[in-house]
Amino acid sequence: MTSINNVNNMKKALRDKLKLSYGCSVEEASEAQMMRAAALVLREIMADREISTKRATREQQARQVHYLSMEFLMGRSLMKNAYNLGLSDTLTKALDELGFRAADVFEAEPDAALGNGGLGRLAACYLDSLSTLEIPATGYSICYELGIFRQRIVDGEQVELPDNWKELGSAWLVQKPQETETVLFGGTLRRFMDNGRLHVVNEGATPVLAVPCDMEIAGFKTDHVNTLRLWDAKSPAPLDMSLFSQGEYLRAVEQHAMAETIAKVLYPEDNHYEGKSLRLKQQYFFVSATMQSIVRKHIEVCDTVMNFHEKNVIQINDTHPALVIPELMRIFMDDAGLEWDEAWEITRQSVAYTNHTVLAEALERWPQELVKTLLPRIWEIIDEIARRWQEHVEEFYHDGAKTAEMAIVWDGQVRMANLCVAVCTAVNGVSALHSDILRKDLFKDAYGMTPEKFQNVTNGIDHRRWLSEINPGLDSLIKELAGNDDYLMKPLELKKLEQFADDGAVLDRLAEIKHANKERLAKHVKRASGLVLNPDAIFDVQAKRLHEYKRQLLNVLHIISLYHELQDDPNKEMQPHTFLFGAKAAPGYAVAKRIIHLINSLADQINNDPICKDKLQVKFLENYRVSLAEILMPASEVSQQISLAGKEASGTGNMKFMMNGALTVGTLDGANVEMHEVLGDENMFLFGLHADEVVRVKREGYMPQMLYNRDEKLHRVIDQLRWGFRDGVSYDDLAQRLLMNDEYMLLQDFASYCEAESRMSATYADSRAWNRMSLLNIARSGIFAADRAVAQYADNIWHVPHR
Ligand code: 26W
Secondary structure, X not given: OOOOOOHHHHHXXXXXXXXXXXXXXXXXXXXXXXXXXXXXXXXXXXXXXXXXXXHHHHHOOOOEEEEEOOOEEEEOOHHHHHHHOOOHHHHHHHHHHOOOOHHHHHHOOOOEEEOOOHHHHHHHHHHHHHHHOOOOEEEEEEOOOEOOOEEEEEOOXXXXXXXXXXXXXXXXEEEOHHHOEEEEEOOEEEEEEEOOEEEEEEEOOEEEEEEEEEEEEEOOOOOOEEEEEEEEEEOOOOOOXXXXXXXXXXXXXXXXXXXXXXXXXXXXXXXXXXOOXXXXXXXXXXXXXXXXXXXXXXXXXXXXXXXXXXXXXEEEXXXXXXXXXXXXXHHHHHHOOOOHHHHHHHHHHHEEEEOOOOOHHHOOEEEHHHHHHHOHHHHHHHHHHHHHHHHHHHHHHOOHHHHHHHOOEEOOEEEHHHHXXXXXXXXXXXXXXXXXXXXXXXXXXXXXXXXXXXXXXXXXXXXXXXXXXXXXXXHHHHHHHHOOOHHHOOHHHHHHHHHHOOOHHHHHHHHHHHHHHHHHHHHHHHHHHOOOOOOOOXXXXXXXXXXXXXXHHHHHHHHHHHHHHHHHOOOOOOOOEEEEEEOOOOOOOHHHHHHHHHHHHHHHHHHOOHHHOOOEEEEEEOOOOHHHHHHHHHHOOEEXXXXXXXXXXXXXXXXXXXXXXXXXXXXXXXXXXXXXXXXXXXXXXXXXXXHHHHHHHHHHOOOHHHHHHHOHHHHHHHHHHHHOOOOOOOOHHHHXXXXXXXXXXXXXXXXXXXXXXXXXXXXXHOHHHHHHHHHHHHHOOHHHEHHHHHHHHHHHHHXXXXX
8 A cells, every 4th residue: 555644645646546547637637536536545545444453353353333324424524534544634735736726626525415414413423433432333324326305495495306426425435246135025934844943934035135335434543444334225137037937027127126216215204204115125125234244244253143242232223223123033043043032132132222312203113014014024023022022011010001002013013112122232312311201201111121221322423523624713723722632532621721711812712713614604605695694793503404393483483573673673773693594304394394485585584674784684504414514513603402392302413513612592402401511501591491391381281372362572473474574475374383283382482582592692792701601612512522422332332442
């Protein structure tokens, strides 16, 4: 391998790769070609290290982590990999010297957007920490041809376009056809005795080939390189001609079509389950391929499956990969010849489950008949696990209601969360509050049986990406003040910033950095949409998936009330305020799409009303995604985390904002609770009901109409939804929804939210106080680093050593 340690060999390496893969010179190369050449240069370094990492793991027979997730929201990798390899300056200089604008080359890379939101981005952040902490680990998912849709806003409404990322994004993927696995669907089971043992074989099943596409994941300041394995689906033969002669034309075509569709598209529903059979096929496809591959490699090293659980731990990222449980049982019994009890003990001890949501509509329940036809052997095994579990619960509680509640198979449905909770060695939530809700509410009866299973691991984010890489100004300031870069490996070192909380010069620098980042965002927005943001206004941001429980609509109600204040008194002195939104709505989620339309109608009204000039602005940022978040977070001053308490499992955007010095306006929900623990009332703007009060008020009877009738300001805001704005669109449907039901209690929290926002604006006017709070937010954000979270998984759940 050519070692690259200076700008000159980097330039040479880039030239060589361009020549080899495109047959072109630097002068002829496009930015996209240069991006791919740079990827090849870095991959060459990573590939060597990946091979050594794997060799060492094999030789030491080290215990390995397997992180299974239907989603990995990786974003761009060029800058990230260069950063982790310690080559970002070298690469940037080399590109510049070759006559490119380095930033343009980085921007030529499409986001690998194989995920919806929080769960997928969390998986991506954890991969970085797994490598950095030198834990032997592999991530597994599907190599979707189309990632999360690209969002365009046309006449104020969301339009979805396909996200064809692979043409350029595949720069990071290596196909490994020699490690192809075969996954079987359908068929009928035949049993026979041989050598005194019962054998089960599946006959007439439809095979689908799973071809690995691997991505190298380099750690920071280490040679450790892990792998993200994405399975692509292929039909075994182009079209099986022998079936034609048997007159099975349709089956042949069907088989072919099914194979090709499995890896076609990521389901764009976030926090909402729909029992689509293609989704179940995707789940089994990736789970079966993954488990066959893991067991195969394990046997190659250990010659037996009996110690599988000692050498491997399977982390199930929400219930989406829960079929690993019956699949492992199947492999152990049908392929390795173990008895049920042996297979059970090994399986049970190998699996751990993380829950990411308590929303009822997000919990997966598959129709029993669908499972039975699509996966006959898996169904049998689930049914048997369910039967034994039910017996066990009966024996423990002697309570029919609890048996029903905890059942794995019930009412013709397979309940995936109950399966995970029954079988896994560890179950964890993703924030202290959320894990508490799991113990006291969602899984309370299972908790009563095995309290020791239940743990908490509060989420964390990759602070090297979400601070150091994307906010170079702040990164330099931190390093300069500390006199070292220790915080990169020890995020709690950020704490040392606190000693500068009253240092006016440092606070001024912090403000300058923020201002520069705001101007950078403003430039981006101007280029993308023509709107000129006022960089002297508060940048008040809500960026996350659009969901009613996240209450973007509450934010809108407050903005309308500010607009009313200005209408009543056009000369009103007010803190200039720019509200920014970024959010994708699931294509089938009509209410969420209406809320996007509403935000755009409101933006159109406010941005075109002269009385709002230099005072109020609203902007909906199109196509919110990882690479946009990377510009947005450093430029944000206010972070809106306003979900109804008890609904947001953790949130991770909240952590990204905090780390970049934004102050939170939020409810005591998810990880906001832990942010509050380190910040205190005085360094964030809390409002609204607490989780237990939400339960109480709902129990006692919640009447939104009374609030509407009683609160004049609220009344006027809701009425405004009915009239709509200058584009003539009425939002009476949304108004009715709030008055009739208001499931997420927007009206309840409205007054308290407005009060928190006005407290926040008043504080902003005192820039010294504001910058001090901002600095304290950054200083205390270290506990929200993914390194901390992954170390906790390693210590308490996986039991693997780490750096
Ligand atoms: C089956 C449809 C479906 C799809 C995705 C159901 C549920 C999901 C995810 C579990 C939703 C999700 O991303 N949850 C988010 O997970 C983050 C990481 O833990 C948390 O920070 C968020 O609070 C939680 O909403």
